[in-house]
Amino acid sequence: MKRLIEKGLMFGNLIRVDSPAWVSLYNRALQKITGRQTALAEFHIDISGHSPEIGDEFGDMDYLAPEGGNRHFILLTTEQKSAPMLNADLSVLRDVLRGFITQNESQLFSLTARDAVLGEIDDRIWQLAEPADLPQIRRLSVTADTTGGHVAEADRLAAMIDRFRSRPDGWWDDVLIAQMIEQARKSGDVTRNPVRLAHTEFDVADFWAADFGGVYLIRSAREPAMIFADPARKAEVQGFLAMSVGDRHQIAAWLARNALAEPVISARGADAAPILRQKIDFILADAAVRLGLDTGDGGRAALRRAAARMGTDLPPEIRGLSALHRYAEQGGDWPVIDSADPAYFYAIRATPGPARDLVNRLLAELAPHDLRLLFMTHKPLFYRLYQTWPDAKRDYVAEMLAREYAIDKQGTREALFGPEPGMSDTDPAPRRQAAGPWGPARVSLSEAGLPRPAGPWGAAR
Template structure:
């Protein structure tokens, strides 16, 4: 992992904490949350205030996520909104915390000027005993206050003020007036400087969790589904279609029926030929490493020369992706690519909509040789697989990501996946449209179904 850290591909964009004031506030917050403190004089924190250095010091890499409990957070500054979230067991946690900070920024700015803000992200589900409990996660609620309880103290004074205003006899209530004066010493002038966090509840229609071997819950689709990465955890979930990552044909059909994915070659604004060439490069580089073939600096020409030496070991995905690339560049007959073809999921990207990022994450798990998409959309799986790769592949991947992604993250994401989806509801497709849209387009022409012919086996 050291190579990734040095290139800014792991633990990047964290907030540096090196002042005695911030360290004191952090320790005060940590003491209140978990009863422990850090002796470090410098460390880095993510959007939730989690520090990998402190995790290593305490011997607990999940010290802000107690086993079976809600995720705690510590805010020292509103600038944490730009940082990543490490060790997230729920894919939406960073987005929810970022929105919480953004939508309450003026209040949080005032609070963090005097104290650390601490809190938790509550999924409002008491216990997750089986995958059948996951659909109960529909909303996340953020509860927050300073270590000095400034928000709670302000709420007390606000309640007294409301009582004073609404009770016609309050002018003669010396006890109430005395309590208000005393409370104002703790909370300040809440009329001129109100302390109230209004945006604390967030809907969660779709998410991925690392629970039960890795599980996707996609509720926003017309046909809601729960998808298991580990078949051993698969159970029926009421009201949901249940699938596993190995159900290639069923997954392809579900993505098509619900218009959740589209062929890259037909995606609006995508340079399909360039994207397909890059995918071929990644697959060849992976195969060359495992076959112990020298690829020099991993240039496209060197990878093609290595491919010529692979013979029967040439990856099965190459034939389909090369056919699609030729079609994108030269036209001609549409390649026949069905869901049994190893190239199939490499050739798709998610359509715009609320589940776009989650579907791209699912596609990266179905086609993990595309290490760039895997890194962008599914970092937990990327880091886990990275540890078992040969050093030659680690070096190639780290250098490629530093060169082709880290230099322009936003531009790369838009080139691969399209513009970020807006908040508007997508317009429903006309009844005559097939799942790929109008005109009818599929990866395979002349066969039944927009996902290709149903061939046997899982592929």
């Protein structure tokens, strides 16, 4: 992992905690959550306040998420909103915490100026004993307060003020007035400087969960589905179409029926030829390292020379992607590629909509040799696979990601995935029969949304 850390591809954008005051505030919050404190004088934290250095010190990389409990967080500054989230076992946790900080920024800025803010993200599920429990996660609730209880103290004073104002004889209640004065010494003037955190409830429609070997739950589609990364953990859940990542034809048909994916070559605003060319490079580099072939500097010319020496070991995805690449650059006959072709899931991307990022994450698992997509959308899987690769492949991948992604992350995301999804979803495609008496139906790229190529009398209607 050292290569990734040095190039800013792992533990990048973390917040540095190196002042004695911040370390002291962090330890006060850590003591309340875990009953422990760190001896480190300097460390880094993510958006939730999790520190990889402290995790290594404690021998527990999930020290802010106790087993069977909710995810806790520690805020020292509102600048944590721009940091990544490490060890997230639910894909939406970072978005929820970022939304909480952004929508309560002025209040949190005031609170963190004098104390650390600690809290938890509650999924309102007591226990995830089986996959059927996952659909119960519909809303995440965020609760937070300072280590000194400033929010709770402010709430008490606000309640006293409401009672004072609502009672006709409030001015003659000396006891209540004395209590308000004493409480104001603890919480300050909440009428001029209110300390009340709003926007603490967040609806969750689609998410990936690390439980049960990894599960994609997509509820916003016309046909809700749960897709299991581990086929052995696949389970039927009422109201959801159950699939595993090995059910390629079934997944392809479901994506097409629900208009969740589109061919890269016909996607609006996508420069298809360079995208397909780079996917081919990634696959060739992976195969060359696996076969022990010299890739030189890892450039395109060196990869072509290595491909020429592969013979029958040439990856099966190359044929379909090369045909699409030629079509994108030169035109001609449209290559027929269906869901049985190894290149199929490399050649599509998610359509705009609420499930876009999650569908791209699923496609990365279905097309694992697209290393850039895997790194951008599914870091837990990328890091797990990275540890199993030989050094030559690690060098190539780290260099490639640093050169072609880290320099312009936002531009790369827009080039690959298109602009951020708007409020309106695309119209769903007409339903097709997903399976027949001989098994799941295959789906071609044209059925996934590509118009038929032009004939001698112009474009087909």
